[in-house]
Structures are given as C-alpha cells and as structure tokens.
C-alpha cells in the first residue's frame with residue numbers, strides 16, 4: 296500500500312505518523328483513504344514495527360505506547 300505521511304512526531308521513543316493511504320484497487324473512488332494514525336516503534340536491533348492506530352490519536356494511546364512500547368510489536372507478530 297502506498298502511503299503519504301501528512302503529519303509526524305515522536306513521543307517517548309515512539310514515532311507517530313498520520314498517513315493518507317492508497318489501497319491500489321482498480322476503480323476505487325475513495326482513494327486516498329484516511330488520514331489514519333500509525334505508531335512505529337523500534338525495539339533493540341529489530342526492524343521498526345508499525346501498528347495501525349485509527350482515525351484519532353487519543354492521549355490514552357500515547358500514554359499506553361510510551362509505557363508499553365513492546366505492545367506495538369506484539370500486535371504485529373500476531374496479525
């Protein structure tokens with residue numbers, strides 16, 4: 296999926312990006328979709344992992360990821 300980052304900031308070692316996403320489906324009249332927020336975290340020497348957050352980025356989410364950055368990677372390996 297192609298994505299355009301419209302907003303980005305870092306908070307407690309987690310990078311947050313607001314992206315407009317193209318689904319690449321033929322005849323899609325709603326492209327680009329979003330914008331949606333994503334949280335990107337890099338733990339140790341591993342590859343950065345991206346988690347879809349949603350349309351709104353709540354202060355609860357910021358707090359949760361800043362305190363539990365490993366939860367971002369857990370989500371990715373289960374999906």
Ligand SMILES: [Zn+2]
Nearest residue numbers: 318323325326
């Ligand atoms: Zn689309």
